[in-house]
Amino acid sequence: MITVEVSNLTKIYESSYKKRRITALTNFNLSVEEGTVFGLLGPNGAGKTTLVKVLLGIVHPTLGSAKILGQNINNYEIRKRVGYLPENHKFPPYLNGEDVLRYVGKLSGCTNDEINSRIDGLLKLVKMEKWKKTKVKKYSKGMMQRLGLAQALINNPDLIFLDEPTDGVDPIGRKEIRDILLNLKKEGKTIFINSHLLSEVELISDRVAILNNGLLIKEGTVEDLTTNKETYSIKLTDDIDKLWFEDNFKDFHLGNITANSFEVKVSDEKELNLLIDELRKAGKNIKEIVPVKTSLEDMFISLINESDKKKTNE
């Protein structure tokens, strides 16, 4: 089942006062499957937060439509099944941690019994049980983030939007938050994450989308995006004579050659098979052939640079 469905969504911020138009999203299409972790990546100002805000009714779309949990986003009742952790969230400073969960729970349509049964468990989950009665104005950034995650879960949502969930959290806390999210995924929740921390998104996301200047540049599984299908690393059983190798395989685009392995860039599978044939003919025993993977970060930077270049040329 599709949990988030975005069709031809465009958002233009217009300021009649300053006569400025900022296009935050352009003809954006996206779908997120139920029970998956979806990571939305992009540089600052790419339109990531705008997309989430449109889906939650905080910002109105200029064109296009969107559905969450099968319902049009204009139906605010559907948000009873949605949790949200905004970036740089604030809670009334006169409330303590428990009060915040109670307040947000009530606004989310939970009954008192539901809230009472969840508060302690959630505070324990985010390791904030000791600070339950402390006013939030005394909380550190990391503590606010943990409480923010707890409030996003108070209504036991089916769909959770998290905008920079580990912002201000120490490395141990980040790991804990990652584990919480992975457990939520196991429970069948759909998680939508906006983050700058690519390595973290890489660790927990099933699918990612890359956004730049309001445009969707690429979307796919982390595996798809980080696997370079044109470049392979080939490991042989014996050591390689580099000079002989370069001379005999000069028709192929060879890359880094080490003691018993080398990288090669091929145009298609046919060329790869031709290389294998040549290696066998030369009496070389192949130990393994693996596609070369790039990190999500490398792939992200290269895509953003490409997209920016394209935009400049236009």
Added chain:
Amino acid sequence: MNNIIEITKQTIREAFARKIFIMFAGVSSLVLILFAITFAAVGIDDLSGSIQVQSNRDTGIMYEVVGAIKLFIVVPLFGGGLFLSIFSASSFIPNMLEKGNIDVLLSKPISRSQIIFGKFIGGTGVVFVNIAYLVLGIWLLIGLKFSVWDASFLLSIFTITFAFAVLYSLIILIGIISQSSILAMMLSYLIFFILSPILDIRDKIMMLSDSKVLEIVLEGFYYIVPKTSELGTITSNIAVGGGIYDYQPIFTSAVFLILSLALSIIIFSKKDY
């Protein structure tokens, strides 16, 4: 309805988190204690100029004393109470609209009109409770001391609260448009202390000038601007047992309140946060 109640409760909490409403209640308590001590220490004869309440004339004097006490409470309550209430309530909307705060609120299953209603009822409710506490307390003390149980005096609770509600609707509108508590407060004070009193005496101003334009402008503004000055006069009149002498200021101010709230909801519903 639950959503409105929740926002109302939160607004009341926010109001009490600001020390001004607590101070308001504290001053009211002090006034009540002072009156209780005075009433206990001083006899009716002393209070009514050493005239024993034996004849109708003496009863009349006693009623005048009671009226004076009520005015002593109601007039500063209308001016000072509303001044403090406006000061405290002016930041309710800008605080709510702060980035990070509004995101959490709007992401919940609650309509934007419910948020406005909740804020309005919460703010007005706090002022109502504060005013009711003092007026009801004085009414009880006067009743116990003078055996004068004039229930119409209690109407002043509603007229003072209504005057606040009208200004508060403007505070909400300005808060939604500008997100500035200072601007909302300044405009409210401008109406409360300057515009409304001036427009209340527009007949006298027009006597000083033959200008038709001035007359049209003053008359036009008179019907647009909330009539807090006249609401104050009505409140004083109620205090001395005169009742509501004119419903027009109440009616036109109520129209202003409704229009301000409606406009606030329309603008709030269309805005991106």
